Structures are given as structure tokens and as C-alpha cells.
Amino acid sequence: MPEVIEDPTIAVLLPCYNEEVTIGKVVRDFREALPDAVIYVYDNNSTDRTAQIAAAEGAVVRKEPRQGKGNVIRAMFEDIDADVYVMADGDDTYPADAAPSMVDKVLEGYDMVIGDRLSSTYFQENKRPFHNFGNRLVRDSINGLFHAQVTDIMTGYRAFSFTFVKTYPVLSHGFEVETEMTIHSLNNNLRLYEMPIKYRDRPAGSVSKLNTVADGIKVMSTIFRMIREYEPLPFFSGLGLIISLIGVILCSTVTVEFIRTGLVEHFPTLIGAVMLVITGLLLIITGIILDVIAKNNRKNFLVQTNYFSLIHKGKNI
Known part of the structure; x- marks a missing residue:
């Protein structure tokens, strides 16, 4: 049985790069869903008003000069101490109301809770066919190689335990970090729980930072490297x-x-x-x-x- 933590501390982690269109709503939504949590927005060299808007909404804003999502997550994991961590994106694609259930699962003893987009609305909401193809390719490759049944390998909506955060070596620099997290967890037989969530596409005016071809090559290179190291x-x-x-x-x-x-x-x-x-x-x-x-x-x-x-x-x- 996992240890029962009285009044657990919760940190919401939001890595951001030019998300002024959505970050205000995202902070408000997580404040409503997790009123006792501390919301951290890490600004990754934004050229818009992301940091100012997040601060005005009551988030703790910090800056990470090393460009890339992996670099931001590394800084977050190093800097912040909490009993439970909830990580999402600042683009308002993930529902904040799923966060309390994800926190509960971590407190039950799971090392990582995965917000599963692919079992619900992802393929209807996401209008980029190569993204959909890439998600299926990565999922099938990793599940086949590690004899696993993880549905959503690349989701950015996750919750973590303190132990996971402090022992996970973030090696990737960019968007391939989510794939790296999943492979790391499967290789070390960590306790994973997948929770279906309702994914929604970016609202009008919000632009994706993901380059389908370039970042897809990085993801596949990460899979190749980690298979070589872990298997x-x-x-x-x-x-x-x-x-x-x-x-x-x-x-x-x-x-x-x-x-x-x-x-x-x-x-x-x-x-x-x-x-x-x-x-x-x-x-x-x-x-x-x-x-x-x-x-x-x-x-x-x-x-x-x-x-x-x-x-x-x-x-x-």
C-alpha cells in the first residue's frame, strides 16, 4: 500500500513558447480544477506577452533560456519540489478538469499517469494527417519492441510522482521528450496508468510549434537511440x-x-x-x-x- 500523504503539495507545470492567445485561460482552468496547486509557467524565450499574461493570472513565471521543450522540462524537474506534478501544454488542448483524477492516481501509487488522447477525440480534433500517422507509427513501434500496450506514447498531458521526477534523466532537448519518458518508464518497469482525456485542437490564432517532419525525425532518432541503449x-x-x-x-x-x-x-x-x-x-x-x-x-x-x-x-x- 502506498503511503497516505496528508495535504499533498501539487505543482502544475506549463512549458510555454509564444502562447499569449491561450495561456490566460489555461492558468484559470487549472486554478479552478486544482485550487490548492501552485501553477508554474516556464517561458521559453517567448517573443509575445505569454509571461506577462501568466503572471497577471497568478502563475509563478520563470524563464528558461535553453530553447526546446526537453530543456524546459529538465529545468522544471530540477527546480520544483512537490508530492504530485501535473504537466500540460499552454495551448489549451488538454482539459484541466481531468487533472484531479490524475492526481488521485499518483497518490494511489502510480509513478506516471498518461493523459490518453488517442482513445477519445484526438483523431477527430487533430486536422494534421501526418501527426496522426506519426502517433500511430511511434506507438506501434514502441509497443512492439517493449511488449507493451501503451495507447498514447507522445501525449504532453501527464502526472508524476516525486520519485519519478527526481530520478528521470531528461536527455532530449525538444518535443521527443515525451517519447523518451514513455520508453524510460517501460524499460524500468514503472507503474503507469493511462486515463482517456478529451483532446481539443488549438483555438483560432494559436499556432503549433511542432514541425511534423523535423520533429518526427527527432522522435524516431530518439526511439532508435533508446532501443540501442535499453535493449x-x-x-x-x-x-x-x-x-x-x-x-x-x-x-x-x-x-x-x-x-x-x-x-x-x-x-x-x-x-x-x-x-x-x-x-x-x-x-x-x-x-x-x-x-x-x-x-x-x-x-x-x-x-x-x-x-x-x-x-x-x-x-x-
């Missing part, structure tokens, strides 16, 4: 087996020729084939070694989470 055995062993198989096939052609003629007429092919087999074997060995390291990293992460959980419990005694 090195299948990654390197699979690649090694393919390369070794090509080498064996080339060797067999030279061997058949030698059996038939008693001569090796294609020495370059033979040398190349042997090098491919050796390279494949080295990749397989590399995968085995890195898999041992990855398992040790998971053990160290578990020790680290237990340490931060102990610190958090001490703060609430």
Missing part, C-alpha cells in the same frame, strides 16, 4: 546475425567453387566474407556485454528510486 542484446545481436549470415552465404559460394574446381578464384570475396562473419560475431559479443551493463543500470536505478522515495517519506513524516 542492446536484441539490437546488436540481431544486426550481428544478419551480417554474419551474409558472410556465411558468401563463404558458401566460395566453398562450393573450391569443391567443384579445387581452386579459390575469388579471394576478395572470401576475405570480405570472413570479415563479415567476424564483424557479426563481434556485434553479438558487444550486445551481450552491453546487456549486462543495461541490467546493472536498472539495478542502480532501482536503488536510486528507493533512496528518493525514502527522502520523500521523510519529508512527509
